[in-house]
Amino acid sequence: MARVAWVTGGGRGIGRAIALALARDGHSVAVSSRTRSELDAVVAEIEATGSSGLAVISDAMDPASIRSAAESIAAGLGPVDILVNNAGGGVGIRNAETLSPEERDDALFAANVEFNLHSAYRASQAVLAGMVERRHGRIINIGSGYAKRSGGAIPYTAAKHGLIGLTRAMAAEVAELGVTINCLCPGWTNTQLVNLDAMARARGTTAEDEQRRIARENLQNRVLEPEELGPMAALLAHDQSAGITGQVISVDGGYKV
16 A cells, blocks of 8 residues: 655665655655755656655754654645654764863764654654554664664764664554554665765775775675665565564674674
8 A cells, every 4th residue: 555655864875765665665755854956856766656756855953843844744745654764874063173072072972862863753753643543654763783783983873772772662652553663774885974985094094995894794795785775664664564563674784793
């Protein structure tokens, strides 16, 4: 059955790939982010599949903007049945040079939790009541390889671990009400968030060295493409996936197994 989906951070990378996978399954898909040009390009691709698309400018770190996005989607496509909380990633802070080391660490921690955890909670809260009322809904939180293990920066890793806790706790609350909530974890994936040049500068290596290093961290010895996340997201969004909830599922080539 065709549903209405909302993919946050849907203008590129994994968000774009999942939005297109859902569109190919016949769902109407809204994509949100702060960049109009990227969203418009994805909407054109969604509509090329024969599905309806909607671009919504929204700042995932602004609670009012998240609520407004949910309202715009409901007005433009209908109430949200499928939410993909994809917005996230390592985030810096402005004017870091004016802060003491302790203030900078606190601000970085708070910003990463806001972007990777609070944003998912708020978007979920914006649509969950309607899902419960209709006795059907799917929420997919996009985690990380660092959501289950150490190795990343402390603020990002802590926030992504928190996303798993949010997934399980929220899934338990609505498990008998027709709503499933799961966490889909990628490993190293070929997106703009994987900045090989920056990695090389930090480690005193080359981009080619970093490409080989991160590829060796999974069993398949490669960096995955965003499109490889799409089929699993589509499965978790499917009407017939009602028995899958509270789960943490990886599509990562066997990352650090």
